[in-house]
Amino acid sequence: MTESIKIGISACLLGEKVRWNGVGARDPFITDTLGKFVQWVPVCPEVECGLPIPREPLRLVGPVENPRLVTSRTGVDHTDRMQGWIRRRLPELEEADLGGFIFKKDSPSSGLMRVKVYNDSGMPEKKGAGMFARAFVQHFPRVPVEEEGRLNDPKLRETFIEQIFTLQRWRQTLARGRRLGNLVDFHSRHKLLFMAHSPEHYREAGRLVAAGKDKPAETLYPAYETLLLDTLRLKTTIKKQINVLQHMLGYFKQDLSADEKQEVLELVDLYRRELVPLIVPLTLINHFVRKYGQPYLAQQVYLNPHPVELKLRNHV
Numbered sequence: 333m334t335e336s337i338k339i340g341i342s343a344c345l346l347g348e349k350v351r352w353n354g355v356g357a358r359d360p361f362i363t364d365t366l367g368k369f370v371q372w373v374p375v376c377p378e379v380e381c382g383l384p385i386p387r388e389p390l391r392l393v394g395p396v397e398n399p400r401l402v403t404s405r406t407g408v409d410h411t412d413r414m415q416g417w418i419r420r421r422l423p424e425l426e427e428a429d430l431g432g433f434i435f436k437k438d439s440p441s442s443g444l445m446r447v448k449v450y451n452d453s454g455m456p457e458k459k460g461a462g463m464f465a466r467a468f469v470q471h472f473p474r475v476p477v478e479e480e481g482r483l484n485d486p487k488l489r490e491t492f493i494e495q496i497f498t499l500q501r502w503r504q505t506l507a508r509g510r511r512l513g514n515l516v517d518f519h520s521r522h523k524l525l526f527m528a529h530s531p532e533h534y535r536e537a538g539r540l541v542a543a544g545k546d547k548p549a550e551t552l553y554p555a556y557e558t559l560l561l562d563t564l565r566l567k568t569t570i571k572k573q574i575n576v577l578q579h580m581l582g583y584f585k586q587d588l589s590a591d592e593k594q595e596v597l598e599l600v601d602l603y604r605r606e607l608v609p610l611i612v613p614l615t616l617i618n619h620f621v622r623k624y625g626q627p628y629l630a631q632q633v634y635l636n637p638h639p640v641e642l643k644l645r646n647h648v
Contacts, residue, residue, distance in 0.1 A: 336371040337500050338428055340468075342436035343374035345480050350376040354386040359480050362434065366493070369639050373428050377441040377464040381417035383410070390440045392449040396459045399449045401440060411463075414441065418467045425468075430475055431503070432496040435465050437481035444469075444479045474561055475499075486647035487567055490638075495564045497638045498525065502560060510549040515556060516541060524634035526563055528576045533563040568648075574604055580617055580629055587624040596620075611645040 344351050347358035379385060388406060392399035400411040435444040442462045449460035461469075469477060476495035483489045505518045519541045526534035537559050544552050577600050581593070588596070599613040614635065621629045629635065638644060 337369070337431040337496055338373050339370045339496065340373045340375055340425065340428070340430045340433035342434065342439065342442045342480070343376040343379075344436055345434060346372060346374055348374060348376070350379045350385060352378070352385075352387050352389045357436065357480075359483075361483065361489075362480060365642060368641070370431075370496070373425070373430060375421070375425075375442075375464075377414060377417065377421075377462075380421065381410070381414050383413075392440045392447060392460050392463070394449070394451075396449045396457060399460060399463075401463050414463050418464055421464075422467065422471045425472075429503075430472070431499050432476040432478075432492070433468060433472075434483070435462070435477065435479050437479040439465075441465070444477060474557070476561075476564075486644070490644040490648055491564070491567050493642060493644060494525075494637050495561070498522070498560070498564055498633070501633070502557065506553070510553050512544045512549075512552075515544060515553065519556075521631050521633050522560075524576050524580070524632045525637060526560075527579065528568045528572055528634060529563045529566045531572070531575065533559060533566070537563070570604060570606070573610055574600060576634065577603075577613055577617070580632075583626055583629055584620060584624065587626070588620065592620065609646050610648050611643075614645065 341362070344357040345359045345362055347356040347363065349356045351357060378387070378390065388403040388408075390401055390410065391404045393402050394400050400409055401414050402409050402411070436442045437444070438447060439462050440447060441464045443460075444465045445461060446458040447460040447462055448456040448458055450456050465477075468475075476492055476499060478488065478492040483492065501522075502518065505514050508514050519537060523534065523538075526537055537556065540552070540556055540559065547555075577596075581588075581596055581600075584593070596613065596616055599608065599616055602608045603610060603613050617629075618635055620626070621635070
């Protein structure tokens with residue numbers, strides 16, 4: 333990657349003291365690890381729409397699908413203020429060309445899911461979304477989003493980060509021109525990544541690209557992008573990863589000795605039994621790719637889809 337990926341983020345997660353009680357909510361993984369590879373675009377809806385620090389906490393009240401934003405004790409309604417700010421802020425974020433967004437969980441403005449919404453009886457239901465988060469997802473349906481709390485789950489963390497780096501590569505492909513050759517090149521390098529998320533989507537993408545010469549670029553590229561993003565939102569599983577590992581092993585039929593093949597199979601079995609993480613069999617396969625100069629696998633993004641310093645596959 334030659335360009336830093338711009339990621340929107342709830343400002344408090346960077347440690348900015350903008351929460352209702354005047355403190356931040358700094359997340360060490362976000363700031364110290366992921367922050368080395370992305371450019372943050374901090375957003376705090378409540379402060380940016382004009383509310384003070386500190387302030388009375390807000391909550392969502394009313395129908396889950398269309399609640400109002402009010403102060404928790406005095407009941408002051410800030411819905412119109414927030415919605416007016418959202419209408420102004422979303423076009424500004426279009427200019428930022430964001431490659432993802434990390435939201436603050438449980439926030440009535442920025443929570444992505446399971447945010448409390450209080451009904452007419454004053455009882456909360458954890459079925460809502462923050463007012464800004466809901467509007468952002470509707471406005472930017474193709475931008476990867478996640479909450480900081482869910483990033484503590486290794487599988488969800490890898491899924492989100494894989495999305496943002498793949499979207500960056502896709503945007504770089506678009507910048508080179510919407511020619512069939514560029515699409516074929518991108519898809520060729522991402523085949524195994526497709527397979528790891530969904531064998532069905534892998535086959536569908538192959539058919540789409542194969543028929544590309546009969547489709548205009550203005551329909552082919554959006555169709556492929558939709559399929560790509562839908563695929564990446566699906567979590568990988570041990571079963572699907574083993575399918576990819578075995579698929580890669582087939583490329584070494586003429587190369588590996590009996591002992592080398594057995595070593596790979598043993599590590600795959602240990603991974604299947606969850607005794608070692610995915611990085612263990614992948615490291616050995618990467619070694620054989622270099623040792624035997626396997627050209628097809630050498631170009632596969634699947635083997636290095638994101639910076640190794642993030643250590644994502646050490647935990648899945």
